[in-house]
Amino acid sequence: MSEHIVPIRIYVIIFLVLILGTSLTVVAGLQDFPGPLNVVIALTIACIKATLVVLYFMHARYSSHLIWVVFTSALLWLAILFSLTFSDYWTRCWLFC
Amino acid sequence: MEQQREASTLGMWVFLVTEIMFFGGMFFAYTLYRSQYPQAFASASNHLSLPLGTINTGVLILSSFTMALAVYSAQIGKRRNLITCLVLTIVLGVTFLGIKAVEYRDKYVDNLIPGSLIPGHPFKPEGVHLLPGASPQNVEMFYWIYFAMTGMHALHMVIGVGLLSVILYFAARGRYGPEYHNPVEISGLYWHFVDIIWIFLFPLLYLLGRHLAH
Numbered sequence: 152m153s154e155h156i157v158p159i160r161i162y163v164i165i166f167l168v169l170i171l172g173t174s175l176t177v178v179a180g181l182q183d184f185p186g187p188l189n190v191v192i193a194l195t196i197a198c199i200k201a202t203l204v205v206l207y208f209m210h211a212r213y214s215s216h217l218i219w220v221v222f223t224s225a226l227l228w229l230a231i232l233f234s235l236t237f238s239d240y241w242t243r244c245w246l247f248c
Numbered sequence: 249m250e251q252q253r254e255a256s257t258l259g260m261w262v263f264l265v266t267e268i269m270f271f272g273g274m275f276f277a278y279t280l281y282r283s284q285y286p287q288a289f290a291s292a293s294n295h296l297s298l299p300l301g302t303i304n305t306g307v308l309i310l311s312s313f314t315m316a317l318a319v320y321s322a323q324i325g326k327r328r329n330l331i332t333c334l335v336l337t338i339v340l341g342v343t344f345l346g347i348k349a350v351e352y353r354d355k356y357v358d359n360l361i362p363g364s365l366i367p368g369h370p371f372k373p374e375g376v377h378l379l380p381g382a383s384p385q386n387v388e389m390f391y392w393i394y395f396a397m398t399g400m401h402a403l404h405m406v407i408g409v410g411l412l413s414v415i416l417y418f419a420a421r422g423r424y425g426p427e428y429h430n431p432v433e434i435s436g437l438y439w440h441f442v443d444i445i446w447i448f449l450f451p452l453l454y455l456l457g458r459h460l461a462h
């Protein structure tokens with residue numbers, strides 16, 4: 152078997168970091184940061200948590216290149232979905248302005 | 249065997265990419281309307297229960313952890329641990345759904361089910377403290393998006409619990425071991441994916457705009 156077995160210690164560490172991230176995001180969400188900083192902080196923490204789940208819980212870090220191509224493609228399609236649709240909405244001043 | 253494992257994992261990942269696009273549309277709707285009506289979305293978001301949302305996030309992360317341990321137990325051939333971890337994951341998943349049901353019930357009591365979905369209980373945001381510039385129509389928009397997104401997420405949880413129950417049945421019959429555990433592994437991938445959706449839903453729905461309330 153060439154399957155990589157992740158040691159249990161890694162799972163425990165990731166779990167603790169995820170719980171820490173959740174507590175952090177709640178505390179940060181209740182503070183008054185200037186401008187859009189609240190949104191930026193919340194999304195940054197969410198992205199870090201999601202990345203940790205993908206890399207360690209979902210074993211992506213130990214997966215083949217083919218699987219890397221598949222799941223990074225999801226980010227590409229998402230970027231297309233958001234950028235093309237937003238470019239449409241934001242250039243229609245008669246709808247939203 | 250190795251090729252089979254790779255193929256089933258790849259298949260699950262391809263499915264998850266389509267799922268990401270499915271939820272992506274709803275995340276887009278949320279982003280668009282929140283950027284248009286930040287005050288209304290903040291007012292509506294503040295009415296959600298932060299303690300229940302936070303507890304649910306913890307429950308789901310813990311369930312992801314027990315799921316990861318279930319896969320680990322299968323890999324090293326500890327059948328008893330595998331069964332324990334699967335049972336724990338299912339129990340935590342059901343706990344999440346239970347807390348979600350309590351939240352939905354609170355929304356029903358406060359007349360916050362959008363539209364006229366429930367006869368005799370039209371949407372009346374009287375209990376929602378409206379921030380300056382927030383209109384009730386846009387508060388209703390938030391609740392449409394809230395119920396669509398958390399509802400689809402809850403449906404995925406129900407499917408996940410069903411899936412894990414089947415895995416548990418076969419695990420109890422001793423089908424999985426170090427040589428063969430693809431079903432455990434790919435069900436785990438699905439479960440973690442549902443967790444990731446919630447990791448984004450929680451700050452977006454429960455937290456953003458919280459600081460505007462005081």
